[in-house]
Amino acid sequence: MPSPSPSPSPMAINIASPSPTRSMFSKKRSKPPIASAASYLNALSQADARARTTRAPTATPALSLSSSITSSSEDTVLNESEHAYDPSNADGLTHPARPPTSEQVFTTVHTEFGHCANDKFRLTSQHALGEPLPEHVEQDPPYYILLSTYISYLILIVIGHIRDFLGKRLSPKYYTHLVPRNGYAPLNSDFDSFYTRRLKTRMDECFSQPVTGVAGRTIVLLDRISPDYNHTHIFTGTRTRALNISSYNYLGFAQARGGCADAVEESIIRYGVTTCGARLEGGSSDLHTTTEALVAEFVGMEDALISSMGFATNSAYIPALVGKGSLVISDELNHASIRFGTRLSGANVRMFKHNDMRNLESLLREVISQGQPKTHRPWKKILVVVEGLYSMEGTLVNLPVILELKKKYKFYLFVDEAHSIGALGPHGRGVADYFGIDPRSIDILMGTFTKSFGAAGGYIAGNKALIDRLRVRGHLGPYAEAMTPPVLTQVLASMASIMGVAVPSPASDAVSNTLVPTAHPGPASESALPSWLTLPPLLASGIEGRSRLRRLAFNSRYLHRGLVKLGFITYGHPASPIVPLLLFNPGKMCMFHRMMLDRATPIVVVVVAYPATPLVTSRVRFCVSAAHTKEDVDTVLRACDEIGDVLDLKHGKAEGGERWSIERIIASAEELAGSS
Structure with a gap:
């Protein structure tokens, strides 16, 4: 795949159009096309037999120098600083190169973040005000597949x-x-x-793949073989760089270089690595209070508290919200951390069908009229817990309808935005921003920093009285260790990059602050950040943050619509960066994983099976990022098109009843992504 010549943009200025170079993923020898799954399995079994017999290290066919890492070549990402910048290669892909610090060129390497200067491949993530959220209709495959x-x-x-x-x-x-x-x-x-x-051991090669380096646009896999049918694995000593479509790096902030990484380095110099976490149980520092204040401002709430682990944020703070005599109404597909927290709380638990508002209202009528079991006394409180974006299904919560039910039935609302914060909405503020809803109409907002912000930990946001109570009653306060300064700095830097720092949004920007209520403020004030934290102009102005949000929105809709037009059965909302593609048969999970990884451009994917999903709805789950270029999504679509034919996966009904060819889909990317 030749690298396209970027056109001038705020992120790339005065770069000469590079001459066509070999792709970073190109192999030395091309492979003959795969005739069928049977022939592929036969060749693969012979290779496995040779590996078990000789135990000689085998490697994925070599990539170009910049992307393939074998026993005789080192990771170019780690060694780029030792080489001079080559102006004839703007992307720095063919030869190891370090971009100069001048703003006239890209400031991050292409392996971590795929630069795209074409404004056509941008989209605003926003739901049309007043329009109902369309219900997700699950398609059933033919009976012979089931x-x-x-x-x-x-x-x-x-x-x-x-x-x-x-x-x-x-x-x-x-x-x-x-x-x-x-x-x-x-x-x-x-x-x-x-x-x-x-069962699981038979397909263990699909899970827990060892990797190294940054999980950016590409990722480096440590090659391994198994001589005993996945009971043990042996490292071959070689590595493979693959296109990464499997990480929750939604905005591409998981970078080893750039403004955020520089800020983290400065925090290590000032604070050390474990000042806040190793010695102080439940301790705090100026970085903690600063981060909590910025998080509250970012999500549009009065106050917020942060914790060092996202899973524990739910499991430790839900018991501080409800207890005996209370009722928790939970979506049936809520995350395990929510289920664990409700069990610990001692509250009664009822579940409603996933995103089914009629079923939720029927359940509310029942529990309110009947009261507590045996005594039939009124509930002390009713807490409805939902997720903003469901990670296995890719579906969005029907927030407008839930808020109407909230006004009618007077319950408290808890929204888990682990996957939606930073990934949805014109300002990246999550589902409330996406629907144009005042976030303070929601009682409790929970989220994590491990996805869009490239950090770790989680937060709870709400009114000040609630947060003060959680600081005292939550288990993480007295028992858990605090977040370390580098992690806090990454949160501050990435969040400020999305918001912008004390610079009004340019009038020419396609996203206007008038699209949502003032509860989602614009730039963060300089006083909201540590005095020593400085960001590059593109990050501080918010230009790059807004560009990443719009690139993510385009990539998400383009991949989702493209797969549907190819004839696949997919789940989820088109705005979701999580795109599940249904495989169904357990044998096809390993095949899909192997065939994606064995292409000329290796692609690493996440395969999900029972018990994370129902037994017959095994799937591959694509995770789109702003770090991906339009050409990266084209590569994924081409791979799915070819493998889908071999594995007989195209059983969906295309929108409009017409399937498109892969060439038509690629040529009509803007039309597909912009369609409602």
Whole structure:
């Protein structure tokens, strides 16, 4: 894929159009096209057999010098500072290069963030005011797909039980951890571990892939083989750089270079690495108070508190909100951290069908009229817990309707914005920003810093009285360690880059601050940031932050619409950066993963199966980022188109009843992304 010549923009000025160069992912030898899945499996099994026999290190075919890392070549991202800048190669892809500090060129390497100067590939993430949120209609595959999926699991289960029966008698040493021994009960249950041992192990190559470096636009995989059918893995000593479509790096702030990284480096010099976390349990510092104030301003709430772990934010603070005599009404697809927190609270729990507002209202009528079990006394409080963006489905909460129900039935609303904050809305302020709703109409906003902000930890935001109570009653206050200065600085720098610092939005910018209520303020004041924290002009002005938001919106809609037009069954809202593509059959999960990784441009994907999803709805989950270029999305669509034909995955009904060719989709990207 040749690198396109960028046109002048605020991010790239006076760069000469580079001559066509080899792609960073190009291989030395091209492979013949795959005729069928059977031929691919046959070739793959032969390669695996040779690997198990010889145990010789094998590697993914070499990429170009800038992207392939073998035992004889080092990571160019780590060693770029040792080389001079080559003006004939603006992207710095063919040869290791360090861009100069001048603002006339890009300030980050292309492997971390794919630069795009074409304003056509931009879109504002915003729901049309007054229009209802369209309901997501799940498409069912043909019956033979469902039947073959059930049969596949049945065969795996039967063969697994036969192997267990024979293995316990013929090779008992491999089952010692599953049977009573020396008067002790087994620590692992034979029945409970059956799925892990007999089903998941067969496709373990799809999970827990070892990587190194920054999870940016590309990622470096540590190559490995398995001589014993995934029971153990052996590193080959080689590495492969692949296009990364699997990380929650929504805005591309997971970068080893740039303004945010420079700010983090400065914080380490000033504070050290663990000043706030290693010695002070529940401690605080000036960075903590500054970060909490900026978070509250960013999400449009009175106050906020932060914690060092996103999962613990839900599981530790929900018990401080509700208790015995209270009722939690939870969406059936809420995250495990929410489920864990509600169990710890001791409150009664009821669930409603995913995003089904009629079912929610019916449940509210029932629980309010019946009251508490046995006594039928009124509930002390009712808390409805939903997510802004559901990570497995890619669906958005129907926030306008929930707020109407809130006014009618007088319950408290808790919105988990782990995936939506920073990824949705014209200002990146989450689902309230996306729908143009005052965030203070929501009682509790929760979010994490691990996705859009490239940091770690989580936050709770609400009115000051609520946050003060949580500081005292929440378990994380007295027991958990505080966030470290580098992490806090990354949060401050990335959040300020989205907001802008004390500079009004340019009149020419396509996103106007009048689109949403004033509860979502514009730039952060300089006093809201540490005096030593300075950002480059493009970040401080908010220009690059707004550009990233609009690039993410375009990439998300383009990939979603493109997959639908190709004929795939997908889930989720078009504005969601999470795009699930349904695979169904368990055998196709490994095949899809291998075939994506074995292409001329290797692509690393996330495959999701039971129990994270229902048994028959296994899927691959694409995670789009602002770091991806339009050409990167083209590459993913081309790969899906070819592999979808081989694996028989195109069972969806295209919008309008007409499927498009891949060439037409690529040529009509603006039309697809802009369609409602």
